[in-house]
Amino acid sequence: MNPMRVTTAHSYDTTIAQLTKRQADLVDQQERISSGKRVVRASDDPVAAALAESVQTRLSRITSDQRAIDASRTSMQQAEGALGEAGDLIQRVRDLMVSGGNAAYGDTQREALAKQMEGLREQLFSVANRQDSAGRSLFGGLGGSSTPFVQEFGSGSGQVRFDGQRGQQAATDVRLPQSMDGNTVFMRVPQGNGTFVLDQGAANTGSLRSDIGKVSDLSALTGHDYRIDFADVAGVMQYSVTDLTTATPVAGQTGVNYTAGMQVEFDGMSFQFNGAPKAGDTLGITPADTPTDLFKVMQDAIDALRTPTNDTGDNARRTQDLGRSLTELDAGHDRVLLARAQAGEWLNRADTITDLLGNREVDHTAEKSSLEDLDMVKGISEFQSQQVGLEAAMKSYASIQKLSLFQYVS
Template sequence: MRLSTNWMFQQSLGTMLNQQSALAAAQNQVSSGKRINVASDDPAGAGRMVSLDHIIAANTQYTANIDAANTRLNTSQSTLNSVNDLYNSARDLTLQALNGSLSDSDRQAIAVQLGQMRDQLLQMANTTDATGQALFAGTSNTSAPFVKNADGSVSYTGNESQPHASIGSGLTVPVGESGSSLFMGLPPGNGQFVASAGAANTGTLVVGSNEVSDPAAYAAGIATNGGYTLTFDGAGNWTATDASGNPAVDAGGNPLTGTYAPGGSISFNGLTVNLSGTPQAGDTVGIQSGGSQDVFTTFNNMISALQSGGSSPQMVNVLNRQLESLDQAQAGVSRAEVDIGGRTNALTAQRAAYQDLNVTYKSTLSDTRDVDVYSAISQLSIQSAALQASQQVFAQVKSMSLFNYIK
């Protein structure tokens, strides 16, 4: 076999170039701290890196969404706490106004305070988050969903939907409330019916608390009669008519009649109405189901009743009914607070899950991408020594020529 000088040179040069390439790769790993710097270093590992990077980026974005949602929900919770406190104060003032020993000027002063509370409530209902979006506008972009009209009433310009934040693949959580359900479309009375004294009553009859004692019987009675009007004679006897003015009936089809004793109650068809005072002939009590009333109207009704002056049964009846409506508004706020608390807990749990997952994903990414520094430094030393040895061998080989023996 013939070995030419040119062949030996090419072999030596090829070996040194390969070793220089290996040395450069080792130097790159040591300087970057990464085992995979380009996809050709490890195609399968590079694919895993891309997948892990996408997962970590998605989890990071979901975590940011959770933080933003938490901020918004915490603002809502704080605002609703303030609303609840305002309702408690308004209730205390109204109960104080029912004290018969108060003068007209005292009640006028309470009316002024309730007016200030109503305006403060309007401001709370229009609270915005850190981005300027209204908390209680549903998904509407309006920054002031509650607008006070010239007649003192309040209109809602938001919508009924709830905004949602994406906190996972296919997982969303509501981050806002519809102001309509919180402040506008509230059930009056005890939440199922309203019992109110007739405006033309001449006696001292006052309607107190009322309740549904038998839901099934109540529902059947309302379905049959639609509503009731109790009419009293001068001897305390009462008869009931239905929504059409015809004699109301019980479950057996018998006309509803009875006798009322001052300070007692009237019960029929699954409902109970507590009364006080003495009715005059022709005085009435209306019992109506359904309907709704916004909380701003509740405040306006209380203010108007107090501004009318005196402590007449009519004023007491109005305030009693508005207190019931205020209780319904407060119950709605309490339900929303519980709901928000549940969502906040869910967000906290989801955020913790992402933190744990990111630790696992980043550890896996590091195992796939990063280099063992000690091994890399050792490999760098080996490659450097190999290159130096190759260079020294080449220096010897290049002098091995026939002409060296001729001279």
């Protein structure tokens, strides 16, 4: 069998192919050095490319979360500032209420106080409808109207409704709410002492009034309506309590002699009488089942200040109404302060989340770099080795190409 013969042409073709491959490898290495990437395309390292793509997806999610937390922080900063402003307005209204209880003031002075309170109420209404820099309502809850608080019958009516969507978005590990539930902040103020309400009869002519009352025995509360009637019996003022729900007298509270400053207690309720009632005066007690709102509380106080002084009963009714409004205003103020504290806590959490996302971004960036970035020292060394090898191969090829049998035949 004849030995295999390798032609000169085939040898040259093989050498040219090797040189071409070396040159292509050198160009690829030069591209890696220029880009700083070990994996320029997926074919360079399929496994590393797939892992790097997964890491890039997580980095993109972090960027999205960072934008969301920045938007939430901006909204909460504006909400916290608005709640601080609301608290200041409520405090100013409270000061005016206290001034309005001055017995030396006449109708003119009280009207001036009422007008100031109207202006403050309108300012509070504006704060409650405030929007953030992106046009979102700060106190719209879960959404709904861009103007969540609506004055139903025009200025001064005292009727405000909430057109937002009640509820509060839950905070997560990487996201915070961008608005607060204005219904909870401004519209859920407990009436009276939070359990029951004492109201004077509209036809009272004496100076009878009471304090706001308190719960003395929670287990004894009935949730019924009551009426306290005053009568002059043989020159002695007496009172009797009737349970209007059952239409029966309350045991031990019938024909009781009245004394100014006396403490009355029955069915788990306790309150103090003051002033001098006249025969026929009444006092009603109703459960505080339905909450009121800060706007109505202020309007009730404004209406009380504008009650003309025609007799002793008007002064007593005004004092009673202002005392109740003051208690309800304080309860509403507490809710505003709690909401402001919640906004502050969310701002603190936003800082924590920002730090967390920043640390995750650093970790993922380092992971992505380890998968696809080029070790420049190693890359340049390989490039130089390939360059030297290519140059040596080309010089060898050039020398061999000159060899011919005719050069040795003379």
